[in-house]
Amino acid sequence: MTMRRIVVVGNGIAGLTACDSLRSAGFDGELTVVGAEPHHPYSRPALSKALLHGDDALQAHQLPEPTHDATELLGVSATGLDPDARLVRLDEGGELPYDGLVIASGSRARRLSSGQGGVGQGAGGPGAGGPQRDGFPRELTLRTIEDAVLLKERVAARPSVIVIGGGPLGMEVASGCLHMGCEVTLVSDVKPLSRQLGGHLADIFTSAAVRRGLRVVGGGQARLVDHGTGTRVVLAEGTELHADLVVTAVGDEPNIEWLAGSDLLTDGALRVDSRGRVRPEIVAAGDVAFFPTLRGVQRVPLWTSAIDQAKVAAVGLLQGDAAPEFNFQPYFWTEGFGVSLKAVGFMPVAGEPDFCEPGTGNDSLLLRWDNVVGSGTAAAVNYRIPVPKLRRLADEGPAALRPAAPARAEPARA
Numbered sequence: 321m322t323m324r325r326i327v328v329v330g331n332g333i334a335g336l337t338a339c340d341s342l343r344s345a346g347f348d349g350e351l352t353v354v355g356a357e358p359h360h361p362y363s364r365p366a367l368s369k370a371l372l373h374g375d376d377a378l379q380a381h382q383l384p385e386p387t388h389d390a391t392e393l394l395g396v397s398a399t400g401l402d403p404d405a406r407l408v409r410l411d412e413g414g415e416l417p418y419d420g421l422v423i424a425s426g427s428r429a430r431r432l433s434s435g436q437g438g439v440g441q442g443a444g445g446p447g448a449g450g451p452q453r454d455g456f457p458r459e460l461t462l463r464t465i466e467d468a469v470l471l472k473e474r475v476a477a478r479p480s481v482i483v484i485g486g487g488p489l490g491m492e493v494a495s496g497c498l499h500m501g502c503e504v505t506l507v508s509d510v511k512p513l514s515r516q517l518g519g520h521l522a523d524i525f526t527s528a529a530v531r532r533g534l535r536v537v538g539g540g541q542a543r544l545v546d547h548g549t550g551t552r553v554v555l556a557e558g559t560e561l562h563a564d565l566v567v568t569a570v571g572d573e574p575n576i577e578w579l580a581g582s583d584l585l586t587d588g589a590l591r592v593d594s595r596g597r598v599r600p601e602i603v604a605a606g607d608v609a610f611f612p613t614l615r616g617v618q619r620v621p622l623w624t625s626a627i628d629q630a631k632v633a634a635v636g637l638l639q640g641d642a643a644p645e646f647n648f649q650p651y652f653w654t655e656g657f658g659v660s661l662k663a664v665g666f667m668p669v670a671g672e673p674d675f676c677e678p679g680t681g682n683d684s685l686l687l688r689w690d691n692v693v694g695s696g697t698a699a700a701v702n703y704r705i706p707v708p709k710l711r712r713l714a715d716e717g718p719a720a721l722r723p724a725a726p727a728r729a730e731p732a733r734a
């Protein structure tokens with residue numbers, strides 16, 4: 321069928337990229353984007369890096385103004401979907417009819433406090449657990465610009481901080497709080513970052529963090545309990561920790577509640593095929609979607625994954641089986657405690673690297689692991705290297721680093 325009206329639900333990077341890609345692929349019909357947050361899309365990764373570190377980066381999260389010429393319904397949430405009638409229901413009342421639908425509703429921070437969550441919650445409110453007696457939220461999380469502003473305000477007073485969660489976000493928040501002069505304890509059930517990166521890279525970050533003063537406490541199943549003006553964290557084995565401020569970074573949950581009853585979910589998950597399709601006229605991309613990878617069907621809640629999925633899904637919506645399939649090439653970066661990491665390839669990586677080259681700066685390393693599935697994984701630690709070159713190192717091995725031999729001059733012909 322000819323697509324004249326396309327609706328995009330979600331105005332994060334996946335929604336933005338889908339709109340841009342639909343236009344680049346020639347879609348000149350009516351495009352409407354529905355976004356629960358009252359802003360244009362912005363960079364979430366910047367919220368826990370430059371913005372939190374306070375390094376004069378108040379604008380670091382801004383992205384260029386959209387040029388896709390869509391009708392933007394900002395501060396509006398989709399509350400339901402009727403896929404047979406091809407209608408999206410809105411919280412402000414009314415319905416949007418579509419010929420094609422892009423689901424890009426992303427995810428939200430998972431919380432330890434009960435009774436939290438819900439779409440768009442972080443957009444207007446404080447994005448935090450129930451208030452303490454002093455009126456401050458008991459559990460801060462970091463997902464939206466409002467969360468970042470609130471966290472920055474609280475951290476400015478240099479409170480003692482407990483960060484729960486040893487993944488990249490927890491470590492970045494801990495690094496930002498330390499940088500701002502707070503005393504910081506990180507609670508993690510395993511060595512921080514080991515689940516995401518593997519032991520070798522996790523060691524590099526954890527040693528740097530401890531050298532800079534981070535206190536790391538092992539322990540899972542943390543519970544939050546009100547305690548005067550602060551919060552008590554109780555760990556499974558009974559250990560109690562106290563701090564002025566508790567920030568949790570314990571994963572994310574896809575925003576799929578608005579799809580309840582639509583028949584699009586399989587075992588509670590939104591799954592797409594290799595062209596981003598849930599149905600021929602419905603595609604999904606970004607943190608909300610499970611998609612096929614070399615390591616099985618999974619959600620990969622990362623920035624470039626959202627962008628790459630959205631590009632494929634937009635063309636999949638317009639061209640169906642004629643569209644190219646998604647060839648997922650993992651790329652990830654994080655920074656904290658004076659360590660910056662760029663990595664290409666599947667992670668975590670097991671054991672020691674097969675290749676290790678020191679760079680010129682302090683603690684600067686270029687590393688590569690041979691993977692069993694797919695090509696290798698290459699990681700640059702405090703090492704300046706363009707991402708395409710890092711990708712070649714992952715794919716081709718160290719030979720990719722050697723300069724290409726100069727082309728030999730053709731002998732002059734008589």
Ligand SMILES: Cc1cc2nc3c(=O)[nH]c(=O)nc-3n(C[C@H](O)[C@H](O)[C@H](O)COP(=O)(O)OP(=O)(O)OC[C@H]3O[C@@H](n4cnc5c(N)ncnc54)[C@H](O)[C@@H]3O)c2cc1C
Pocket residue numbers: 329330331332333334335354355356357363364365366367368396397398399424425426427428439440443462463464489575578605606607608620621622623624626651652653654
């Ligand atoms: C603090 C932080 C740091 C990060 N750092 C990194 C990093 O260093 N590297 C990396 O690769 N990734 C990082 N990520 C992850 C990355 O930001 C996400 O993978 C990416 O933003 C996902 O984009 P998305 O568009 O799929 O979802 P989202 O960014 O979640 O956008 C979805 C949008 O849809 C809206 N929405 C939800 N439900 C509805 C509805 N029913 N109706 C209308 N709108 C709705 C939401 O409000 C939101 O605005 C970070 C994430 C955070 C929070």
